[in-house]
Amino acid sequence: MNQTLNSSINFKTVVKVAEGLIASDMDGEKVVLSVSNGKYYNLEVIGGRIWDLLVEPQGVSDIVDALLEEYQIDRVACEEDVIAFLNQVYEEGLIQTC
Numbered sequence: 001m002n003q004t005l006n007s008s009i010n011f012k013t014v015v016k017v018a019e020g021l022i023a024s025d026m027d028g029e030k031v032v033l034s035v036s037n038g039k040y041y042n043l044e045v046i047g048g049r050i051w052d053l054l055v056e057p058q059g060v061s062d063i064v065d066a067l068l069e070e071y072q073i074d075r076v077a078c079e080e081d082v083i084a085f086l087n088q089v090y091e092e093g094l095i096q097t098c
Contacts, residue, residue: 009060009086011079014098016057021094023051032094041094046071047085057098060086 009015017023022033030048032041043051049070053063064082068075089095 009083009090009097011060011064011083013086014057014059015054015086015090015095016098017051017054018094018096034093036093039092041089041092043089046081047089050082050085054095 020035022035024031024033025048029045030043030051032043032051033039034041046067049067050063053066060082063086064075064079067073067078067082071078086095090097
């Protein structure tokens with residue numbers, strides 16, 4: 001059911017954390033280790049918050065709504081930033097589409 005890597009995540013996509021990853025909080029930022037490729041990824045504060053929301057599969061629109069409740073940010077900017085972040089971590093194999 002996963003989209004191919006050349007597909008992009010959009011506002012209607014549902015995503016979840018991929019298997020084989022170890023996440024940890026370090027000094028207020030989320031760090032993820034991919035067991036399959038041995039790489040560490042620092043998701044920083046907002047990326048870490050998005051990561052926490054992905055404990056259960058989430059629609060991109062639900063992620064945006066949650067962030068808008070927690071942070072003072074423009075909706076359009078939030079949507080663009082969330083989609084860009086999700087596409088980046090998707091390409092790295094850290095999340096999957098549902």
